[in-house]
Amino acid sequence: MSDxxxxxxxxALDGLETRRFSSRELTTAFLAAIxxxxxxxxAFITQTPGxxxxxxxxxxxxxxxxxxGPLEGAALGIKDLFCTKGVASSAASRILQGFVPPYExxxxxxxxxxxxxxxxxxxxxxxxxxxxxxxxxxxxxVNPWRARGSNQALTPGGSSxxxxxxxxxDLCLGAxxxxxxxxxxxxxxxxGTVGVKPTYGRCSRYGVVAFASSLDQAGxxxxxxxxxxxxxxxxxxxxxxxxxxxxxxxxxxxAFVGKSVRGLRIGVPDEYRIxxxxxxxxxxxxxxxxxxxxxxxxxxxxxxxxxxxxxPAYYIIAPxxxxxxxxxxxxxxxxxxxxxxxxxxxxENTRAEGFGAEVKRRILIGAYVLxxxxxxxxxxxxxxVRRRIADDFSxxxxxxxxxxxxxxxxxxxxxxxxxxxxVSMYLNDVxxxxxxxxxxxxxxVPAGLDSSGLPMGLxxxxxxxxxxxxxxxAGAVEDAAGFTAKPGRWW
Amino acid sequence: xxxDADTVRKVAKLARIAEPEERLAxxxxxxxxxxxxxxxxxxxxxxxxxxxxxxxxxRLPMREDVVSDGDRRDEILxxxxxxxxxxxxxxxxxx
Numbered sequence: 089m090s091d092x093x094x095x096x097x098x099x100a101l102d103g104l105e106t107r108r109f110s111s112r113e114l115t116t117a118f119l120a121a122i123x124x125x126x127x128x129x130x131a132f133i134t135q136t137p138g139x140x141x142x143x144x145x146x147x148x149x150x151x152x153x154x155x156x157g158p159l160e161g162a163a164l165g166i167k168d169l170f171c172t173k174g175v176a177s178s179a180a181s182r183i184l185q186g187f188v189p190p191y192e193x194x195x196x197x198x199x200x201x202x203x204x205x206x207x208x209x210x211x212x213x214x215x216x217x218x219x220x221x222x223x224x225x226x227x228x229x230v231n232p233w234r235a236r237g238s239n240q241a242l243t244p245g246g247s248s249x250x251x252x253x254x255x256x257x258d259l260c261l262g263a264x265x266x267x268x269x270x271x272x273x274x275x276x277x278x279x280g281t282v283g284v285k286p287t288y289g290r291c292s293r294y295g296v297v298a299f300a301s302s303l304d305q306a307g308x309x310x311x312x313x314x315x316x317x318x319x320x321x322x323x324x325x326x327x328x329x330x331x332x333x334x335x336x337x338x339x340x341x342x343a344f345v346g347k348s349v350r351g352l353r354i355g356v357p358d359e360y361r362i363x364x365x366x367x368x369x370x371x372x373x374x375x376x377x378x379x380x381x382x383x384x385x386x387x388x389x390x391x392x393x394x395x396x397x398x399x400p401a402y403y404i405i406a407p408x409x410x411x412x413x414x415x416x417x418x419x420x421x422x423x424x425x426x427x428x429x430x431x432x433x434x435x436e437n438t439r440a441e442g443f444g445a446e447v448k449r450r451i452l453i454g455a456y457v458l459x460x461x462x463x464x465x466x467x468x469x470x471x472x473v474r475r476r477i478a479d480d481f482s483x484x485x486x487x488x489x490x491x492x493x494x495x496x497x498x499x500x501x502x503x504x505x506x507x508x509x510x511v512s513m514y515l516n517d518v519x520x521x522x523x524x525x526x527x528x529x530x531x532x533v534p535a536g537l538d539s540s541g542l543p544m545g546l547x548x549x550x551x552x553x554x555x556x557x558x559x560x561x562a563g564a565v566e567d568a569a570g571f572t573a574k575p576g577r578w579w
Numbered sequence: 580x581x582x583d584a585d586t587v588r589k590v591a592k593l594a595r596i597a598e599p600e601e602r603l604a605x606x607x608x609x610x611x612x613x614x615x616x617x618x619x620x621x622x623x624x625x626x627x628x629x630x631x632x633x634x635x636x637x638r639l640p641m642r643e644d645v646v647s648d649g650d651r652r653d654e655i656l657x658x659x660x661x662x663x664x665x666x667x668x669x670x671x672x673x674x
Contacts, residue, residue: 334635400620401620475628511616
């Protein structure tokens with residue numbers, strides 16, 4: 089049974105279905121792996137072994153009765169941004185210290201409805217604000233991957249670094265994550281895993297701690313494209329409790345994996361070939377083009393002229409929305425309260441003690457760009473640029489069915505390497521953030537290793553609601569890349 | 580546009596975050612750096628462009644104005660830093 093945790097989600101579901109092992113056995117194997125790895129990797133903020141075994145037993149019982157759901161007995165990790173009833177949910181912030189939600193997020197409810205088992209809550213950047221996991225109040229997650237011949241601790245990316253690291257290190261079969269500017273796809277690329285940012289509105293935001301509401305979207309991180317499709321099918325669906333949740337049917341995503349991509353037109357955007365991009369990333373991109381050509385796709389050059397303005401627009405829009413959303417943390421109704429002489433002092437001290445440096449920085453930027461006299465120059469301007477970016481995509485999708493780009497401008501970097509310069513950290517999201525602004529779906533697929541043995545990912549971007557084509561294309565890239573590398577077990 | 584320490588003090592007040600005097604100059608420098616990078620948006624011609632506030636084209640859904648959830652006082656108060664007899668306890672607001 090020692091190989092259970094190395095299984096894919098699909099492999100585990102098959103094994104459960106044929107009774108080769110039970111969910112209790114599977115869950116026990118993961119709990120042991122987490123207990124062993126977590127002191128080093130720090131992927132989990134909260135472990136829930138008791139609850140996991142209870143859920144596993146109930147799953148085994150339902151399977152015995154012939155009532156198995158699509159994910160029955162599958163052990164998953166949940167990003168700590170999702171509220172889970174009766175289990176501490178912190179958004180990796182001190183300000184939510186002690187907060188135990190009395191309700192369940194819709195996405196996690198959907199997973200439990202389909203039989204999944206929760207192993208615990210995964211570490212992340214505080215309020216999902218970060219690209220390296222270093223802003224977590226619980227300390228950074230360490231990437232299970234290390235450069236060949238090096239002991240240096242690398243970032244798993246962020247903000248869903250715990251989700252990506254846990255999947256890469258075989259601490260769970262798959263994980264939930266969220267993506268506001270690249271927080272699913274960049275960590276997936278840094279850890280050799282598959283990450284999907286679905287169309288805005290595909291997954292309900294109810295019960296997901298809000299960062300930037302017009303950009304936030306939940307999605308899975310998984311070991312394979314098929315696993316990601318299985319997870320997204322369960323996570324998606326209309327929810328009346330989120331007014332931006334789309335009332336559309338959830339396609340059978342797994343059925344798209346393995347479908348022929350012959351005849352699909354793939355756009356390669358000129359503007360993504362940025363200065364200073366490592367040669368290995370450019371070569372990987374060329375390989376991706378060759379793989380899809382060989383699979384029968386037609387490759388076209390396209391132009392997305394406003395690409396370079398996406399990050400600056402994002403760093404107005406996201407902080408503006410964050411400063412509004414995070415106004416609720418006032419020390420009155422839940423979480424941390426710091427004392428003070430007056431009510432205002434209590435507010436100010438609570439927020440000073442409760443928020444970390446990056447969160448404060450973004451709240452201040454947001455409050456500034458929304459303040460009297462600056463609203464038009466910054467916020468309104470950014471919303472107009474956002475429209476330009478979305479229009480670029482609409483024009484490109486007249487001629488092509490999907491776009492192929494690198495996921496991130498580098499492989500995983502060392503913890504501490506970029507934390508002193510906010511703007512250089514923000515540039516991590518240069519290829520991913522455009523998609524959030526336009527509300528489009530995108531997927532990151534592991535496609536190769538760089539010369540130091542670290543994983544790199546390719547990103548496919550699709551039309552709104554066309555995750556199906558992305559799963560077919562990502563499956564084709566996955567097959568062609570034959571990416572089977574795993575991190576060595578040094579922890 | 581560069582931000583000075585006075586502006587940071589004002590914005591921190593608006594955001595209800597206590598920032599000690601000695602941090603203001605450093606923060607002003609950091610925020611100015613970020614804003615200088617953001618300034619490049621001025622290059623984009625946005626004349627006549629409608630601001631984009633959402634990626635969902637659908638109209639906001641309406642529902643009957645009726646109570647759909649409730650009777651959860653104790654569940655809600657369970658997370659309060661301080662509560663008493665079914666109420667949140669907060670610092671004195673009115674002098």
